[in-house]
């Protein structure tokens with residue numbers, strides 16, 4: 333049985349004060365749910381330390397939204413993985429569609445980041461997902477294969493214990509349009525089969541696959557009830573405890589059913 337994992341991606345939002353208040357709200361609401369569900373919040377870099385302090389010992393962990401693969405040094409504007417571990421960050425989100433499609437990140441660059449993050453002992457949430465035109469052209473599985481092959485190049489079966497996959501169809505991110513439970517389940521099953529062929533059945537069964545794309549309190553239960561959906565990566569609805577906590581509750585309920 334895979335333990336559900338719900339993570340919030342705060343993107344480039346918040347002030348210092350609102351980030352601390354949001355982190356405290358999530359920590360309070362999630363305290364009773366972290367017995368069965370892993371929960372992480374992903375603030376912008378500048379608020380990582382404050383958010384880490386605000387979640388305290390609630391069991392809520394902290395994720396960065398990106399990192400650079402090089403050792404600390406002359407890389408102006410970048411953030412090293414050592415800096416993330418230094419401030420108590422446990423996860424790093426890599427390959428998010430906004431980094432791929434707005435900032436131009438390639439599978440090759442994402443793979444360097446994945447490898448470097450795993451070498452530092454960080455957990456990686458690797459995002460994959462197709463554009464709407466790729467879905468319409470029946471290319472979804474081919475795109476997922478390419479992104480998995482590229483992003484996980486040279487990542488060993490042992491290292492996969494620290495990797496979570498987030499299936500995020502680009503057309504569903506921040507659009508209010510959610511993949512149907514069937515569409516999500518079909519992509520997740522494909523990703524699990526990919527891991528079975530590339531690695532082995534144990535890795536395929538143990539690796540968690542989150543769904544991301546307009547997850548809300550009113551659609552979370554249905555998505556999380558799918559056999560291959562092991563959690564959610566949540567953008568917009570993670571920005572308020574009132575909408576984020578019910579999604580964690582839905583994950584908690586999914587464990588019992």
Ligand code: PEP
Pocket residue numbers: 341343500504505506507508544545546547565566567568569
């Ligand atoms: C995301 O940013 O990863 C995301 C899924 O956003 P939203 O929930 O707003 O679609």
